[in-house]
Amino acid sequence: MRQDEITLVHPEPPKPRYVRLAVDGPRFERTSWAGNGKARHGGKTYASESAARLATERETIKRMQEGFVLLRGPDDVTPGGIVMQCAVPNRGASDFFDLHPDGHTLAVGTMLHQGYGAEIHLIDIRTGRRQPVHAEPVTNEQTFIHAVLFDADGRGIVYAVNGETRYLDLDTGASTVIASYRQFTTARFNPFRLRPAWDQARNRLLVFHTDDVVRVLDAAGNHLLEVPTRDRPECQAGALSRSGRLLALSYELLETEIWDVDTGELLATHPFPVPFDRSASGLGLRTVGFDPTELLVVAEGGYAEGPAAMSVESGELEWAIHDPYRTDRWGTCHSWSYSPDGRLLAVGGHGRVELRDADTRELAPDQLSPSSTGHTRRVVFSTDGKLIVAGGGTGRISVHLAGQPTTTP
Structure with a gap:
């Protein structure tokens, strides 16, 4: 800083x-x-x-690891400024967090020393106070947290630990398994790449299960879609569209499927159009999703490159954010996210988040202050779009006041 x-x-x-x-x-x-x-x-x-x-x-690093936080009121900062910044408990990476629907509380997943044991904490972004709400027991097997997601009313958390997706009831503290597999034993899924994910309203949930089965569940846990992937190359990324109507799955060699969740129909299969003269083309996609129109599949992959967008209908490359200096790769991208109104595209880079107009991909006039998050592997907007939260390799979480895009609706 x-x-x-x-x-x-x-x-x-x-x-x-x-x-x-x-x-x-x-x-x-x-x-x-x-x-x-x-x-x-x-x-x-x-x-x-x-x-x-x-x-x-x-x-600053030392003090934040001791529990000190940087606090500023929203009225005291300009667009892009830091409202709250802290280090996650247990001195781990800050990849695994979510913002409560009310915009006041963070849920943060952390691992204990050398990955033996894990915890989930709530952090009030107005005060910086922490509250532990769940602890995984310490055993002789390492425990890796891979995702932490609030549900629609914020009274529960969906979280992924190793190959299990679980639901934590914050009122009772009870934890229930939603889906599970063991890598190399009951599925080829890699929990470091495949994580549970909601649609925008948090009514539909994407999970990964034994026998290489991909499932979409409703909020009550009912099965809406089941896609067996055992006879395909390894599934490496997946996401629901904003409405929850579409599912994108990406496999080895960039093959990408788009499914209709309501009808169970496979709508299209395309190789994601990464230029094949690049060595990054063989690395696959790390994240995949949709733009707000749900007409484009948006992805990041290779050597942390992107984002780039492919037409759902034709499979053609519609746009990509290019590196400003090099012609052999796309821009640096460790994560990306659209604002709730679909007008801003946030791109997690190194130590900062870049804001772009979602339609033109031009830089927005109000950029965020440096987030000090290293490889910024997660970016989250608040439900009302007023806050942007970033986390990554340094173990810091940085909450910023959002700016405005260059276009008007």
């Missing part, structure tokens, strides 16, 4: 603790206090301003 001064707060009882970190030329300064208590001062002079800024960043 390249700022001259930031103030972090540790919000947990009995009273809040604060630390202010500042850079004044080559001087790094630290001021800390608790409640209304007396402030303590410290710091160090470095050989250069850049060295002092590096010391500030290291201290």
